[in-house]
Amino acid sequence: MVYSQQAQAHTSLALIKALVALGVLLAGYWSAWQWFLYRLAESPVEVFCLLGVLIFFGGLFFRGLILSKQIYAPPMLFLSSLFLVYGLLSIFQAPNIVTSGVAFSSLCLFFYCVSAGRMPPAGFWGVCLLAAPIVPSLQFVLGYPARMLSAIITIPMLQAQGFAVSREGVYLKWQSELLQFDAPCSGISMLWAALFFGSCVAYLLQLKWRRYLLFCFAACLACIIGNVVRACSLFYLQNGVLSDNKIPAFIDADTLHQAVGAVSFLAIISVLIAALLLMQTREGLMK
Structure with missing residues (x-):
């Protein structure tokens, strides 16, 4: 009984951290999301793969939240490093496709880690980067x-x-x-x-x-x-x-x-x- 309560408390704490991290990601990368919405309005076909990948990894998060009720703490250090890279790229006026790729990869990484509890395999990064409208x-x-x-x-x-x-x-x-x-x-x-x-x-x-x-x-x-x-x-x-x-x-x-x-x-x-x-x-x- 005590173990069950401890596990439930641990899951609740991880969920709070995950929701806070999700809010920070959505707010911190706001300019990237605006650019994606602009590309979506201009040419929906270009972001078809991006939306599919986002729905897939986002589905992993909500599946763990609703069905299995198992949520892991997000990798804050790694996500912070990606946010730092995003900031440096923005300062040096990197193309929107580059900065938005970092933002999208960060969001997908968050969804994967909080649902799987581990870092993703190598193919994950290829899927995230190539899903952006880079052609x-x-x-x-x-x-x-x-x-x-x-x-x-x-x-x-x-x-x-x-x-x-x-x-x-x-x-x-x-x-x-x-x-x-x-x-x-x-x-x-x-x-x-x-x-x-x-x-x-x-x-x-x-x-x-x-x-x-x-x-x-x-x-x-x-x-x-x-x-x-x-x-x-x-x-x-x-x-x-x-x-x-x-x-x-x-x-x-x-x-x-x-x-x-x-x-x-x-x-x-x-x-x-x-x-x-x-x-x-x-x-x-x-x-």
């Missing part, structure tokens, strides 16, 4: 270099097959036709999706940091290779290399790009998820 920013910063890299790698692959292909900027020139590496062909969206879904799987499998970082490296490499294979496939299809006739007139270029991109993405995701499951199996056998 437009990545396209702006890395889009052109990624397109250039894909074009540079694609040229020798096609030349090795006997095609007199040359590069003009981010264009492939063959005979009198040009194949452009446009923004969708940069592979940034493919890389983001591969890392996000892979991070979700890594979180569910509770992968450790070493294996998770290895997966991220493999995902980047796989997306580069997949993007080059996609470019080669589009070269064959759009220029009628595989047959005497080109693609039928009722299939426009956008549909063709999307179809080839979808096939490439599904192949990459399948390989990466298989690699994650293999990592988990090997880790289980080593225990």
